[in-house]
Amino acid sequence: MGATLVEKIFSSRCGKEIEAGDVVMAAVDKAMIHDITGPLAVQKFREMNGNVVFDPARIVMLFDHQVPADSIQAAENQKFMREFALSQGIHNYDLREGVCHQVVLEKGHAAPGEIVVGSDSHTCTYGAAGAFATGIGSTDMGFVLRFGALYFRVPDSIRVEVNGAFAPRVGAKDLILDIAGSIGADGATYQALEFTGETFASMPMPGRMTCANMAIEMGAKAGIVPPDAITWEYLKGRRPDVRPFTLENDEEATYAEWREFDVTDLVPKVAVPHNVDNVVDVEEIAGTHIDQVFIGSCTNGRYEDFAEAAEVLGNRTFSDDVRVILIPASRDEYLKTLRAGLIERFVKAGALVEAPCCGPCMGGAFGLLAPGEVSLSTSNRNFRGRQGSTEAEVYLCSAATAAASAIYGEITDPREVA
Amino acid sequence: MRIWKFGDDIDTDAIIPGRYLTEYDPKKLAEHVFEGTRDDFRAGVQEGDVLVAGRNFGCGSSREHAPLALLGAGVKIVVAESFARIFYRNAVNTGLLPLICPEAGALVEGHEAVVDIAGGSIESDGVCHATEAVPPFMQEIVDAGGLVEYAKNLEEVELCTGSHR
Numbered sequence: 095m096g097a098t099l100v101e102k103i104f105s106s107r108c109g110k111e112i113e114a115g116d117v118v119m120a121a122v123d124k125a126m127i128h129d130i131t132g133p134l135a136v137q138k139f140r141e142m143n144g145n146v147v148f149d150p151a152r153i154v155m156l157f158d159h160q161v162p163a164d165s166i167q168a169a170e171n172q173k174f175m176r177e178f179a180l181s182q183g184i185h186n187y188d189l190r191e192g193v194c195h196q197v198v199l200e201k202g203h204a205a206p207g208e209i210v211v212g213s214d215s216h217t218c219t220y221g222a223a224g225a226f227a228t229g230i231g232s233t234d235m236g237f238v239l240r241f242g243a244l245y246f247r248v249p250d251s252i253r254v255e256v257n258g259a260f261a262p263r264v265g266a267k268d269l270i271l272d273i274a275g276s277i278g279a280d281g282a283t284y285q286a287l288e289f290t291g292e293t294f295a296s297m298p299m300p301g302r303m304t305c306a307n308m309a310i311e312m313g314a315k316a317g318i319v320p321p322d323a324i325t326w327e328y329l330k331g332r333r334p335d336v337r338p339f340t341l342e343n344d345e346e347a348t349y350a351e352w353r354e355f356d357v358t359d360l361v362p363k364v365a366v367p368h369n370v371d372n373v374v375d376v377e378e379i380a381g382t383h384i385d386q387v388f389i390g391s392c393t394n395g396r397y398e399d400f401a402e403a404a405e406v407l408g409n410r411t412f413s414d415d416v417r418v419i420l421i422p423a424s425r426d427e428y429l430k431t432l433r434a435g436l437i438e439r440f441v442k443a444g445a446l447v448e449a450p451c452c453g454p455c456m457g458g459a460f461g462l463l464a465p466g467e468v469s470l471s472t473s474n475r476n477f478r479g480r481q482g483s484t485e486a487e488v489y490l491c492s493a494a495t496a497a498a499s500a501i502y503g504e505i506t507d508p509r510e511v512a
Numbered sequence: 513m514r515i516w517k518f519g520d521d522i523d524t525d526a527i528i529p530g531r532y533l534t535e536y537d538p539k540k541l542a543e544h545v546f547e548g549t550r551d552d553f554r555a556g557v558q559e560g561d562v563l564v565a566g567r568n569f570g571c572g573s574s575r576e577h578a579p580l581a582l583l584g585a586g587v588k589i590v591v592a593e594s595f596a597r598i599f600y601r602n603a604v605n606t607g608l609l610p611l612i613c614p615e616a617g618a619l620v621e622g623h624e625a626v627v628d629i630a631g632g633s634i635e636s637d638g639v640c641h642a643t644e645a646v647p648p649f650m651q652e653i654v655d656a657g658g659l660v661e662y663a664k665n666l667e668e669v670e671l672c673t674g675s676h677r
Contacts, residue, residue, distance in 0.1 A: 108672035109523040117649045117674050132532050136535070142663040160534070167534040214575040227609030231576040231602035233659045241669045245649060279521055281567035295658055313571060316595055369521055409639045426630040440514060456573075477572060486531075 096344030099318050100286045103207050103226045103341075112350070114250040114275050115473040123154070123225075123241045124203045126212035128194050129157035131232045133171045136178050138236025141448045147182050148242030154203050154212075155179050156187035158194050164459045166500035192424030192450030195392040199434040200426055202332030206321035206341050209220065209246075211238055215344040216392050216474065218309040222302035223328065223352025224321030224341055226286075229310060230428045252277070253343070256293035258358035263508040264408070266301030267472065267492035269293070271307045271354060271363040283313035288343055293357050294319055299328045300398040304504055306473050307393045311370040312336045336440045349430040362508055364470075365490035369477040376495055384489075385467040386417045388481075390448075391455045394452070394472035394493050395423030397430040403497035405437045406508050408455055413503035418445040419461050421453040445500075457481045463488075469497050514561045515608065516553055516587075517621035520566035524573040524599065526550070528581040534575070538584030545581040559586035562627060562634070564619045566592065569610075572600025579608040580597040588626055590644065591616050591634055604650050605659040633648055 097105065097113075103114040107120050114404035132155065139147070145492055147153060155175060163169035169310040172189075191197045195216050204210045205226030211217065213235040220227035229243065238244050254273060257271035273287075287309045294302065302319045309317025318324070349395070362376040368417035389403055400420065412418045420440055422503045428450055431437055437447055454461030455473040462482030463469055469481050478487035491499070501511065526549040527540055535541055546553045563582065570578060579602050581615045582590065590603065592643035603610040611627070613634055618641065619625065625636040630645045646654055656662035 107514075110672070117647075119669050119671055119673050121671050130575060131576065134536050138660055143661045165534060171534055212576055215572065217574075229574040229598055231574050231598060231605060233576060233605035234601060237659060237663050240663065241666070243669050243671055245674060247647070247649070280594060280596070281570060283568070283594065313568065313596055456533075458533060459526070462531075475523075475525070475572060477523040479529050479548050480525050484526075 096346035098286070098347045098349065099288055099341065100249060100251055100316065101345050102225055103209065104248050104485045106207060107209060112248055114332045115246045116250050117245060117246065119243055120209055121247050122211050122238055124152050124154060124210045125238045126154040126194055126198055126207055126217065127234065127235060128159060129172050129175060130159040131213035132175050132237070134232035135235035135239060136175070136232045139239040140241050142236055143242040144236070145238045147184065150183040150356055152242065153184045153239065154198055155184050156191055156197055157189045158192060159452045160457055160459045161189040187477060190425065192422065192498055193392045193395065193452055195307065196395065196423035196427065198224055198246035200424055202329060205333050206325060206338045207303065210225055211219055211235070211244060212245040212442060215310045216307050218314065218317045219303055219307040220300060220390055221306035221309065221316050223327050225317060226318065228315050244415055247272060249284055249286045250284055251288045252351045252353060252422070253290060253349045254324050254353050254355065254359060255291040256289065257291045257297070258293055258356040260357050260360065263327045263494045264360050264362055265492060266297060266304040268360055268363045269355070269357055270305045271365055271373045271490065272360060274311050274365070274371050275307060277312045279311065279369055279371040280313040282309070285317060285323070286316040287312065289319045290343055291315060295322060299324060301394045304393055311474060356412035362492060362495045364495065365476050366506065367476055367489065370476060370490065374409040374489070376505065379505050381466060382505040384416055384421065384470045384499055384504060386461070386463060386469045387496050388419045388454050388461065388473065389472040389493050389496050390421030390423065390453055392423060393474040396427050399472065399493035400431045400436050401434065402491045404439055405454050406497040406511050407439065407443055407501065410501050412445060414444065415503040416500050418500045419453060420445050421448045424448050424450050454481045470496055470505060472496050513560045513625055514558065515619055515621055515623050515625050516557065516561055516563050517619065518563065518565040518615045521568045522565050523571050524539060524575050524578040526576065527570070527578040531570040531576055533575060541577050541581035542562055542584030554585070557587065561587055562625055564592070564616050565589050565590065565616060567594045569595050573598035574598045576602045576606060576650050579603045579646050583608050593617065606655055607658040609666045611655070613641050613642040613643045
């Protein structure tokens with residue numbers, strides 16, 4: 095028989111066999127709320143006659159979308175959330191730590207086999223640590239805050255098997271863009287992506303986070319990498335309460351689809367406006383003029399991304415015609431990048447370095463684009479208007495491609511930069 | 513009710529841009545619905561009009577501001593060839609009825625339509641198109657008038673129940 099990772103997680107939670115298609119009311123291990131969708135979740139919790147949250151220790155609160163507050167209304171929302179956290183005994187990371195998805199993993203709030211929900215669509219990122227994690231709306235979150243559980247329709251899974259080793263300057267972001275281009279923006283609607291194969295087995299945690307993060311861009315409810323030695327090593331010190339156990343995917347499980355990719359000949363990829371699945375080889379659009387480069391977000395704002403960008407940058411400076419915005423995804427990633435001396439190099443090369451937050455990714459706070467402008471971004475969405483004007487364009491790529499392009503002021507193949 | 517026709521992959525940023533997410537009032541959100549991507553909608557939409565779209569309506573963000581903005585604009589029903597998962601659930605939870613109709617593409621902008629929710633159809637230009645029912649477990653939420661109403665008088669929930677296909 096065999097079961098998918100998602101079926102195993104729900105079966106374990108319910109103590110009985112659960113299959114894809116089943117609808118279950120399941121307890122959640124953790125719930126994450128942030129400054130944007132949090133206030134409405136709290137309002138809904140109260141409308142549901144909620145007085146006391148199900149378990150304050152299992153709720154993660156932080157602010158990252160409009161940080162520091164960029165309007166009086168944003169400040170009011172954050173004040174409201176602070177007061178709620180205080181009154182309920184919820185630990186609030188506030189605006190100190192960084193982007194929700196990075197922080198949740200970094201602080202050990204998601205572990206293999208756990209069910210985690212967050213009122214943000216990229217909550218699927220925690221699948222990198224072997225958790226079933228999914229994004230929900232504020233009303234669903236209000237229900238979770240009250241009852242500590244939610245109805246889930248257990249998704250079918252698409253097995254995404256990836257083999258081969260990456261060529262230099264090609265990595266996880268290029269792979270997930272390639273997968274998105276192949277599966278399509280709604281090709282995995284209401285399904286889970288199970289990432290397997292030798293490429294994932296040897297992929298460090300940051301790359302796994304990048305891939306799981308973008309599962310939603312194919313409409314998936316979750317993306318999940320089976321936990322292995324790399325996962326358990328990452329969790330050491332973060333989750334002393336969790337002892338390593340086996341959670342493997344079965345080849346004989348019933349999969350909706352089985353897709354195979356080989357990264358041996360994979361080249362740097364770019365998603366062109368205005369859909370995430372409009373993916374092309376970087377060579378096809380090399381030379382495209384850009385006005386802004388953003389390296390950051392929950393997709394690619396980690397130390398490894400900045401290290402890659404710094405390697406491409408070398409001793410050069412960024413083009414004066416491009417606004418380069420670098421935003422570490424968390425305080426920890428910021429400090430790692432700072433200690434390695436990279437922040438100084440980026441600043442000398444002409445970049446703006448901002449404190450950990452979502453930045454231009456959601457188009458809410460700063461770094462917005464004027465009509466006609468073009469952004470090259472390491473984030474996860476290039477929807478029309480995502481980073482400002484609806485008449486602007488957003489291209490998505492890896493940190494290596496972003497850095498190479500920032501040097502020349504036009505989209506550049508990072509393999510061309512010696 | 514009049515039909516407002518949209519294409520495939522209408523994302524949540526298009527429905528309500530990120531810079532307005534500090535707001536939660538449906539009426540105020542409706543002031544910016546489809547801002548920059550379909551400005552004539554905001555100006556012309558009338559209470560009870562129906563939005564008809566292609567595949568993957570509501571893809572992207574988990575922001576519930578998207579269904580709220582449509583509700584604030586007077587839209588109570590969205591008919592689409594398919595919906596993105598989070599949007600679909602947010603719509604049911606907030607009281608916006610999402611109806612799946614594989615033939616939505618045949619419906620025409622500006623024409624009159626009649627939706628039969630119980631019967632599962634949308635009729636326009638003399639042609640009747642079948643719509644899929646909301647899944648059984650969500651029907652209870654729809655019947656209650658949204659998740660808040662459904663949850664209001666619950667004392668607790670029974671875990672690992674409701675398994676059915």
